[in-house]
Amino acid sequence: STCVLDLNDKPSEKCGVLNVTKITENGKKVRKNWTSSWTVLQGSSLLFAKGQGGGTSWKFGGSQSKPEFTVDLRGGSVEWASKDKSSKKHVIELKTRKGTELLIQSEIDSVINDWYKTLVETVNTHAWE
Numbered sequence: 001s002t003c004v005l006d007l008n009d010k011p012s013e014k015c016g017v018l019n020v021t022k023i024t025e026n027g028k029k030v031r032k033n034w035t036s037s038w039t040v041l042q043g044s045s046l047l048f049a050k051g052q053g054g055g056t057s058w059k060f061g062g063s064q065s066k067p068e069f070t071v072d073l074r075g076g077s078v079e080w081a082s083k084d085k086s087s088k089k090h091v092i093e094l095k096t097r098k099g100t101e102l103l104i105q106s107e108i109d110s111v112i113n114d115w116y117k118t119l120v121e122t123v124n125t126h127a128w129e
C-alpha cells in the first residue's frame with residue numbers, strides 16, 4: 001500500500017492501518033475501544049485517523065481526514081504489551097510522557113514488527129528537550 005500523506009506539506013515517515021485503543025488518558029484508566037485507524041508517524045508525532053473502508057492510502061487535509069488524536073512520542077516508551085493487557089496477539093504498548101497509554105495491534109506480524117522497530121527508534125532519537 002502507498003503512503004500518500006501530506007500533512008502541513010510534510011511527508012510521513014511511515015503510515016498504515018493498525019488496530020488502536022487507549023487504555024489510559026492523562027493517567028486515568030479509560031474503557032477500551034479498539035478501532036481500525038490510519039496510523040501516521042511524522043517526526044515525533046503519531047497521528048491516528050479513522051480508517052476509510054480498507055483504502056490503501058490516506059491524505060490528510062480534507063474535512064474528513066482530520067486526525068482523531070495525536071500523541072507526542074518524545075519522552076515516551078514503547079514495549080510489547082504483557083498478556084494481561086490484551087488477549088490479542090502482537091500488541092504494542094505505547095506510553096506517553098503525559099500519561100496516555102495506547103495499545104496498537106496488527107494481525108500481521110511483519111506489520112507490527114516494523115512498527116515496533118520504527119517506534120522504538122523514534123523514541124530513542126527524539127529526546128525530550
Ligand code: I3S
Pocket residue numbers: 031032033034085086087088
Ligand atoms: O482488557 P479487557 O477489559 O478484557 O478488554 C476487552 C474489553 O474491552 C472488550 O469490550 P467490552 O468489555 O467493553 O465489551 C473488548 O471487546 C475486548 O476486545 C477487550 O479485550 P482485548 O483482549 O481484545 O484487548
